[in-house]
Amino acid sequence: DSGVTQTPKHLITATGQRVTLRCSPRSGDLSVYWYQQSLDQGLQFLIQYYNGEERAKGNILERFSAQQFPDLHSELNLSSLELGDSALYFCASSDLAPDTQYFGPGTRLTVL
Protein backbone atom coordinates (compact mmCIF):
# COMPACT_ATOMS: atom_id res chain seq x y z
CA ASP A 1 0.00 0.00 0.00
CA SER A 2 1.59 3.26 -1.19
CA GLY A 3 -0.56 5.48 1.00
CA VAL A 4 -2.05 7.24 -2.03
CA THR A 5 -5.79 6.72 -2.44
CA GLN A 6 -7.90 7.23 -5.53
CA THR A 7 -11.64 7.11 -6.05
CA PRO A 8 -13.54 5.76 -7.79
CA LYS A 9 -11.77 2.58 -8.87
CA HIS A 10 -13.92 2.21 -11.97
CA LEU A 11 -16.00 4.71 -13.89
CA ILE A 12 -18.20 4.02 -16.90
CA THR A 13 -19.78 6.94 -18.67
CA ALA A 14 -20.97 8.12 -22.06
CA THR A 15 -19.39 10.40 -24.63
CA GLY A 16 -19.96 14.08 -23.96
CA GLN A 17 -20.22 13.61 -20.21
CA ARG A 18 -18.07 15.07 -17.44
CA VAL A 19 -16.42 13.14 -14.59
CA THR A 20 -14.29 13.94 -11.57
CA LEU A 21 -11.50 11.72 -10.31
CA ARG A 22 -10.26 12.16 -6.77
CA CYS A 23 -6.85 11.61 -5.20
CA SER A 24 -5.55 11.83 -1.65
CA PRO A 25 -1.75 11.97 -1.38
CA ARG A 26 0.43 10.27 1.20
CA SER A 27 0.47 12.00 4.54
CA GLY A 28 2.92 14.89 4.40
CA ASP A 29 3.37 14.92 0.63
CA LEU A 30 2.81 18.33 -0.90
CA SER A 31 3.12 17.37 -4.57
CA VAL A 32 0.43 15.59 -6.53
CA TYR A 33 0.85 14.34 -10.08
CA TRP A 34 -1.67 12.97 -12.56
CA TYR A 35 -0.78 10.43 -15.24
CA GLN A 36 -2.79 8.76 -17.98
CA GLN A 37 -2.06 5.24 -19.14
CA SER A 38 -3.59 4.23 -22.41
CA LEU A 39 -2.81 1.18 -24.52
CA ASP A 40 -1.11 3.07 -27.31
CA GLN A 41 0.63 5.83 -25.33
CA GLY A 42 1.91 4.20 -22.16
CA LEU A 43 2.14 6.28 -18.98
CA GLN A 44 1.91 9.97 -19.82
CA PHE A 45 2.32 12.87 -17.41
CA LEU A 46 -0.66 15.21 -17.33
CA ILE A 47 -0.17 17.80 -14.61
CA GLN A 48 1.53 18.50 -11.26
CA TYR A 49 0.37 20.52 -8.27
CA TYR A 50 2.52 21.58 -5.37
CA ASN A 51 0.84 22.82 -2.19
CA GLY A 52 -2.20 24.04 -4.08
CA GLU A 53 -0.45 25.61 -7.05
CA GLU A 54 0.00 24.27 -10.54
CA ARG A 55 3.68 23.46 -11.00
CA ALA A 56 4.03 21.69 -14.34
CA LYS A 57 1.86 20.75 -17.26
CA GLY A 58 2.30 17.88 -19.66
CA ASN A 59 0.12 16.43 -22.36
CA ILE A 60 -3.12 17.53 -20.78
CA LEU A 61 -6.04 18.35 -23.05
CA GLU A 62 -7.92 21.63 -22.68
CA ARG A 63 -11.02 19.58 -21.85
CA PHE A 64 -9.22 18.36 -18.74
CA SER A 65 -8.51 20.40 -15.64
CA ALA A 66 -7.24 19.74 -12.16
CA GLN A 67 -6.93 21.41 -8.81
CA GLN A 68 -5.39 20.77 -5.42
CA PHE A 69 -7.32 21.79 -2.34
CA PRO A 70 -6.05 23.19 0.98
CA ASP A 71 -6.19 19.73 2.54
CA LEU A 72 -3.88 18.65 -0.34
CA HIS A 73 -6.28 16.26 -2.00
CA SER A 74 -6.60 16.72 -5.74
CA GLU A 75 -9.31 16.33 -8.33
CA LEU A 76 -8.96 15.74 -12.05
CA ASN A 77 -11.95 16.92 -14.07
CA LEU A 78 -12.53 15.45 -17.51
CA SER A 79 -15.24 17.01 -19.66
CA SER A 80 -16.79 16.50 -23.11
CA LEU A 81 -15.54 12.96 -22.90
CA GLU A 82 -14.57 11.09 -26.05
CA LEU A 83 -14.05 7.39 -26.67
CA GLY A 84 -10.30 7.99 -26.77
CA ASP A 85 -10.30 9.25 -23.20
CA SER A 86 -10.85 5.69 -21.99
CA ALA A 87 -7.73 4.90 -20.00
CA LEU A 88 -6.28 4.30 -16.56
CA TYR A 89 -5.70 7.52 -14.63
CA PHE A 90 -3.10 7.43 -11.91
CA CYS A 91 -2.36 9.90 -9.20
CA ALA A 92 1.06 10.02 -7.55
CA SER A 93 2.49 12.04 -4.71
CA SER A 94 5.92 13.01 -3.47
CA ASP A 95 7.52 15.21 -0.90
CA LEU A 96 9.89 17.24 -3.04
CA ALA A 97 10.83 17.18 -6.69
CA PRO A 98 12.86 15.52 -7.96
CA ASP A 99 11.95 12.70 -5.66
CA THR A 100 10.36 9.30 -5.70
CA GLN A 101 6.71 9.43 -6.68
CA TYR A 102 4.33 6.97 -5.06
CA PHE A 103 1.34 5.92 -7.10
CA GLY A 104 -2.25 5.24 -6.20
CA PRO A 105 -4.18 2.22 -7.49
CA GLY A 106 -5.68 4.19 -10.37
CA THR A 107 -9.13 4.90 -11.77
CA ARG A 108 -10.20 2.97 -14.85
CA LEU A 109 -12.34 5.22 -17.02
CA THR A 110 -14.44 3.69 -19.76
CA VAL A 111 -16.22 6.01 -22.16
CA LEU A 112 -18.98 4.34 -24.18
Next chain:
Amino acid sequence: DQQVKQNSPSLSVQEGRISILNCDYTNSMFDYFLWYKKYPAEGPTFLISISSIKDKNEDGRFTVFLNKSAKHLSLHIVPSQPGDSAVYFCAASGRGSTLGRLYFGRGTQLTVWP
Protein backbone atom coordinates in the same frame (compact mmCIF):
# COMPACT_ATOMS: atom_id res chain seq x y z
CA ASP B 1 8.78 11.57 -28.84
CA GLN B 2 9.74 8.73 -26.52
CA GLN B 3 12.58 10.03 -24.35
CA VAL B 4 12.78 6.85 -22.31
CA LYS B 5 12.85 3.58 -24.17
CA GLN B 6 12.55 -0.01 -23.13
CA ASN B 7 13.20 -1.96 -26.27
CA SER B 8 12.32 -5.39 -24.94
CA PRO B 9 8.59 -5.75 -24.43
CA SER B 10 9.06 -9.08 -22.70
CA LEU B 11 11.64 -11.21 -20.88
CA SER B 12 11.35 -14.78 -19.67
CA VAL B 13 13.74 -16.10 -17.00
CA GLN B 14 13.98 -19.28 -14.97
CA GLU B 15 13.56 -19.03 -11.20
CA GLY B 16 16.88 -18.51 -9.43
CA ARG B 17 18.60 -17.00 -12.46
CA ILE B 18 19.39 -13.34 -13.08
CA SER B 19 16.89 -11.04 -14.76
CA ILE B 20 18.34 -8.03 -16.59
CA LEU B 21 15.99 -5.32 -17.76
CA ASN B 22 17.32 -2.53 -19.92
CA CYS B 23 16.39 1.09 -20.49
CA ASP B 24 17.78 3.87 -22.69
CA TYR B 25 17.14 7.58 -22.52
CA THR B 26 17.81 10.48 -24.84
CA ASN B 27 17.46 13.64 -22.73
CA SER B 28 20.72 14.76 -21.10
CA MET B 29 18.70 16.82 -18.58
CA PHE B 30 17.61 13.62 -16.83
CA ASP B 31 19.48 13.11 -13.58
CA TYR B 32 17.24 10.85 -11.53
CA PHE B 33 16.08 7.42 -12.61
CA LEU B 34 13.59 5.01 -11.13
CA TRP B 35 12.25 1.53 -11.67
CA TYR B 36 8.65 0.65 -10.96
CA LYS B 37 6.93 -2.70 -10.92
CA LYS B 38 3.31 -3.02 -11.94
CA TYR B 39 0.78 -5.80 -11.54
CA PRO B 40 -2.47 -5.77 -13.55
CA ALA B 41 -5.20 -3.56 -12.06
CA GLU B 42 -2.74 -1.94 -9.63
CA GLY B 43 -0.70 1.24 -9.64
CA PRO B 44 3.05 1.23 -10.28
CA THR B 45 5.04 0.28 -7.18
CA PHE B 46 8.40 1.96 -6.59
CA LEU B 47 11.33 -0.47 -6.59
CA ILE B 48 14.63 1.35 -6.68
CA SER B 49 16.15 4.60 -7.88
CA ILE B 50 19.51 6.06 -8.77
CA SER B 51 20.87 9.58 -9.01
CA SER B 52 23.16 10.57 -11.85
CA ILE B 53 26.02 11.12 -9.40
CA LYS B 54 26.15 7.35 -8.86
CA ASP B 55 26.65 4.47 -11.23
CA LYS B 56 25.20 1.73 -9.06
CA ASN B 57 22.58 1.34 -6.36
CA GLU B 58 21.66 -1.87 -4.56
CA ASP B 59 18.65 -2.84 -2.52
CA GLY B 60 18.44 -6.49 -1.61
CA ARG B 61 17.95 -8.57 -4.74
CA PHE B 62 17.65 -5.45 -6.92
CA THR B 63 20.56 -3.50 -8.38
CA VAL B 64 20.35 -0.62 -10.80
CA PHE B 65 23.32 0.34 -12.96
CA LEU B 66 23.65 3.68 -14.71
CA ASN B 67 25.94 4.39 -17.66
CA LYS B 68 25.64 8.11 -18.28
CA SER B 69 27.90 8.23 -21.30
CA ALA B 70 25.75 5.62 -23.02
CA LYS B 71 22.51 7.04 -21.59
CA HIS B 72 21.64 3.54 -20.47
CA LEU B 73 20.45 1.96 -17.27
CA SER B 74 19.67 -1.57 -16.29
CA LEU B 75 17.89 -3.36 -13.47
CA HIS B 76 19.33 -6.65 -12.25
CA ILE B 77 17.22 -9.00 -10.16
CA VAL B 78 19.16 -11.81 -8.48
CA PRO B 79 17.88 -14.40 -7.82
CA SER B 80 14.66 -14.09 -9.77
CA GLN B 81 11.51 -15.40 -8.11
CA PRO B 82 8.07 -16.23 -9.58
CA GLY B 83 6.59 -13.34 -7.57
CA ASP B 84 8.77 -10.98 -9.59
CA SER B 85 6.60 -11.65 -12.64
CA ALA B 86 5.12 -8.25 -13.52
CA VAL B 87 5.59 -5.33 -15.88
CA TYR B 88 8.66 -3.24 -15.07
CA PHE B 89 8.78 0.43 -16.00
CA CYS B 90 11.85 2.58 -16.23
CA ALA B 91 11.27 6.28 -15.48
CA ALA B 92 13.38 9.42 -15.52
CA SER B 93 13.21 12.92 -14.15
CA GLY B 94 15.56 15.88 -14.17
CA ARG B 95 16.24 19.56 -14.22
CA GLY B 96 14.62 22.45 -16.04
CA SER B 97 11.52 21.60 -18.00
CA THR B 98 11.81 17.97 -16.95
CA LEU B 99 11.77 18.79 -13.23
CA GLY B 100 9.22 16.86 -11.21
CA ARG B 101 7.47 14.99 -13.97
CA LEU B 102 8.40 11.40 -14.71
CA TYR B 103 9.00 10.17 -18.23
CA PHE B 104 8.21 6.49 -18.55
CA GLY B 105 9.30 3.76 -20.90
CA ARG B 106 6.66 1.45 -22.35
CA GLY B 107 7.53 -1.33 -19.91
CA THR B 108 8.96 -4.85 -20.03
CA GLN B 109 6.83 -7.84 -19.06
CA LEU B 110 9.00 -10.12 -16.91
CA THR B 111 7.94 -13.73 -16.53
CA VAL B 112 9.83 -15.89 -14.04
CA TRP B 113 9.07 -19.57 -14.47
CA PRO B 114 9.80 -22.38 -11.95
